[in-house]
Amino acid sequence: MPLDLTFDDAARDQLLSDGTAGPLVRRSILPGGVRLLTETDRSVRSATVGLWLPVGSRDETPAHAGSTHALEHLLFKGTDRRSALDIATAFDEVGGESNAVTAKEHTLYHGRVRSADLPLALDVLTDMVTSSTLAPSALETEREVILEELAMAQDDPTDSGYEEFLAQVLGPDTPMGRPVGGTVESVSALTDADVRAHFSEHYRSGNLVVTAVGDLDHDAVAAQLTDRLAAGGWSLDESALPFARRPALERTVPTEGTTRGSASAVPTHRLVRPLEQTHIYLGGPSIGATSEDRHAMNVLMAILGGGMSSRLFQHIREERGLVYTVYSFSAAYRDAGLFGLYAACRPSRAEQVVEMMGAELEAMRDGGVTDDEMRRALGQITGALALGLEDTASRMGRLGSLELVQGRYSTVDEAVARMASVSAEDVRDLADRLAGSFTTRVDVGPEPG
Structure with a gap:
């Protein structure tokens, strides 16, 4: 039977690769409209899981520039169940690793562990994404860390040059052209209310995409993910569909209205x-x-x-x-x-x-x-x-x-x-x-x- 490789948000379960010519790949729409994609590979003894939110620096207002990146930092600073040290220790004590990335169009929280420790990684990452305390004191500390990160980038000519190049090509006064981490001025002005509003608007079940690859079972991951999101208080309506993808625009070269030459x-x-x-x-x-x-x-x-x-x-x-x-x-x-x-x-x-x-x-x-x-x-x-x-x-x-x-x-x-x-x-x-x-x-x- 031929496989339908186009993602269907109305289909609760799709088999994208049946495993006959490579790993088994499945996609499911879970309660709340959460999207789960897994690739099962029994030849390895590790697993990597990522929690994606399609929100990046381009989704910020000018006054709140840097809020997506600041929020990424804050999710590592503690939840209702774990302190910041607990989060760091959870991966360290099993020899795993975790990190996060903020980009122009998405934010990703990810962890890599032995396959036997995948339930732990899922538990910690979902706890962070659903139940971060977002403490005002943590924002004040992380603000200083982020300002150091921005200063470090300015000290690197390749980083500062590339950031300026992106801004000039994409438009320095446009959402796409603004720097991902914000500016010294915008980060210094961020308030606790700004970050919480950004979290409430974007960190929702219909926005969440989870991808996992390794020695794993799709149904087991789906069950644990649903359980942990529910424990975090997220709405998980059985009939909910994922939020629509960001609109795409077919771009050609050259683009009208732009001065160009040799x-x-x-x-x-x-x-x-x-x-x-x-x-x-x-x-x-x-x-x-x-x-x-x-x-x-x-x-x-x-x-x-x-x-x-x-x-x-x-x-x-x-x-x-x-x-x-x-x-x-x-x-x-x-x-x-x-x-x-x-x-x-x-x-x-x-x-x-x-x-x-x-x-x-x-x-x-x-x-x-x-x-x-x-x-x-x-x-x-x-x-x-x-x-x-x-x-x-x-x-x-x-x-x-x-x-x-x-x-x-x-x-x-x-x-x-x-x-x-x-x-x-x-x-x-x-x-x-x-x-x-x-x-x-x-x-x-x-x-x-």
């Missing part, structure tokens, strides 16, 4: 720092996460600046010796995206390096790519995909991304086949659109001259 003509946003090198970020808007061009983008990025055999590395570092580090990158969201080139060099070489980076993309537009480059790129992408999915944590993350972004399950073989279907002409066409789409340059380093 790399060397882009104005420079400069962050002056007492450094020996200038760190350069150069690029512009690009495709969103659901665009069909995303596969061509992966191939293009691999050929342009994805490794030691890439054009940027070979031509700018190996042949000319102008840089130590140079690469290309892209980022995609449900309704936005960007592409970029990065290099670090001595200040006197910055303009030459920028010209050469732009020229490499133009050369892909004008001359296309070779069969050897296509072969190497496909090998690099598929190899990295396979190696990246060797552990339960990365596979847990993949399930969460498929649920929140794509709305459809795809096997690794299917992902490889889609990548293999990209043609040299697809890559050249995308290079043609990107080569004239530079809008932003950010330099971090000393004053020029």
Whole structure:
């Protein structure tokens, strides 16, 4: 019987992979509209579980910027049943690990343990998400920790440069362009009421996605998850459906209404720092996460600046010796995206390096790519995909991304086949659109001259 790989929120249980050609993958809609996706792999003795909320920095008001990140910190500071030390000790004493991530479009709380300790990990994480005390004293302490985190990022030219690049490409005064962690001013102004309101609005059963991978039983995870969410006081209506996914917008390049042009003509946003090198970020808007061009983008990025055999590395570092580090990158969201080139060099070489980076993309537009480059790129992408999915944590993350972004399950073989279907002409066409789409340059380093 063929498997339906499109996620159906009206179906209480979906078999996404029957285990005949790989791990058993199931998706269930639990009471309250909670989404549970598991991948059972009996060849390992570990398990990783993640609790996802589709709320990130883009969902904040300007006055409350940083509240999502602050809330992530606070959930580790104690619940009605556990102190902050209890939460830390729970994972430490079984040799496990736990952490959390705040991004522009989601927040993730996750833990990795021996499979025998999965019930413990589920209990602790659900307790944190449902029953955090959100004590005002904890906010005051964590505010200082977060301010130190922001200061640390400002001390790192790659962090501060990338943050400024994202802000300029996505719009510094827009929800997408604001920094994930907020600013010193916004974090300093956050109140207990701000954080509690953010929690009440977004931390609800219909928003929750749970993904778990490893030596586990789907039904056992579902039963424990339902029990612990109920114990935390969450509403678990049997007929409730999940909240709708964040709307997606098919993004093409170029985007109307944005001034764009060649790399060397882009104005420079400069962050002056007492450094020996200038760190350069150069690029512009690009495709969103659901665009069909995303596969061509992966191939293009691999050929342009994805490794030691890439054009940027070979031509700018190996042949000319102008840089130590140079690469290309892209980022995609449900309704936005960007592409970029990065290099670090001595200040006197910055303009030459920028010209050469732009020229490499133009050369892909004008001359296309070779069969050897296509072969190497496909090998690099598929190899990295396979190696990246060797552990339960990365596979847990993949399930969460498929649920929140794509709305459809795809096997690794299917992902490889889609990548293999990209043609040299697809890559050249995308290079043609990107080569004239530079809008932003950010330099971090000393004053020029």
